[in-house]
Amino acid sequence: MGSNSINIQAILDAEGVRSKLVTPIPKDGLTDLMRSIILKEAKEEPFYVLDLGVVMSRMETWAHSLPMIQPFYAVKCNPHSAMIGAMAALGASFDCASRAEIESVLSLGISPKRIAYANPCKAESHIRYAASVGVDLTTFDSIDEVKKIRKWHPNTALLLRVKAPDDEGARCPLGAKYGALDEEIEPLLQAAHDTGLTVSGVSFHIGSGATESIPYRVAIKAAKSAFETAARLGLPKMHVLNIGGGFTTETFDEAALTIKAGLVDYFSDVPDLTVIAEPGRFFAESAFTLATTIIGKRVRGGGLREYFINDGVYGSMNCILYDHATVTCTPLATSSNREYPKSEEEVRYGSTVFGPTCDALDTILTGYLLPELEVNDWLVFPNMGAYTAAAGSSFNGFKTSEILTYLAYSSPY
């Protein structure tokens, strides 16, 4: 893996990086930094702060616990150019799902050799593009994909995506859509071989936001069985295992132990094995903090407070619907520099927080305890880096893609 520091200037200098400024996080922390951005820069627009120190310490945790596994950062999780640039600077490779994601990685000067096109079902034009720019590793799980790849990118290495049992507690199970079934593995391997393609190994994904580590072990065992099928068929020896994503802050340590034990138990007899992974959430989630402005307020019977803010479920908080996330927020000082809470005893009211669009579905929080807030106060949402802005829309004219990201850097030590 690469160096353990980020050259922030290089990230900013890279063509196509969309970010406003680099500022060290002051001693008193992120809250003070956000307050100063609000006072000096942000007026009333929502904004993100990307703390590169968090990304760096995540990479160190990864390298410490899984040094033998190269992370291919899943761009879909948060494709912000500064996030991609930071991961590149730290030595990661990249998992791209489409032509546009490949383009955004390449536009930062990153080699196509560091990209896996890890979408088992690709449009033909996207496969052609991958071939034209030298992205030479992809996944498949159907005969039709074999045919398309044979036609447009016969020299790419292939990984057979197998259907590992999903972690039942995963936030986003993926098994209903992807992965060869047990009985499909042999015919798929044979078909790929017969058309002259090279299957280098196997990939799986136990589900995004996994809560258990055992599914990694079950999936590693299933992957080994696919390796054995290839050997039985007399196909060229497979040597790549892609263990997908699914890692969270809470589960990472246990998952790493389970994966290491699984590799020893099932793959010790494959000495030239290359193991890769496609983590997204683990690196991005807690690195991004979102600040929003209260643009409207209504007090209803029973003391209920209702607030309207300028980002919502059609924007960054789409994670509530698509990623099954529960968001949290804290109030922040206003331009008049008011502090919240004024004291621990300050009365808190059951509050509803709505997004800005004219749809009642655009409801972010209900029954959430907040002190009395006013229009132009700010609400700050932590842990907003994974599957947030990436899937936001411009519904009602609120353009998620235009939310600015400020780069900051807290020391990971």
Ligand code: PLP
């Ligand atoms: N790889 C693939 C193919 C995925 O579909 C996903 C998420 O959907 C990921 C990697 C990233 O997963 P996570 O963010 O849970 O690490």
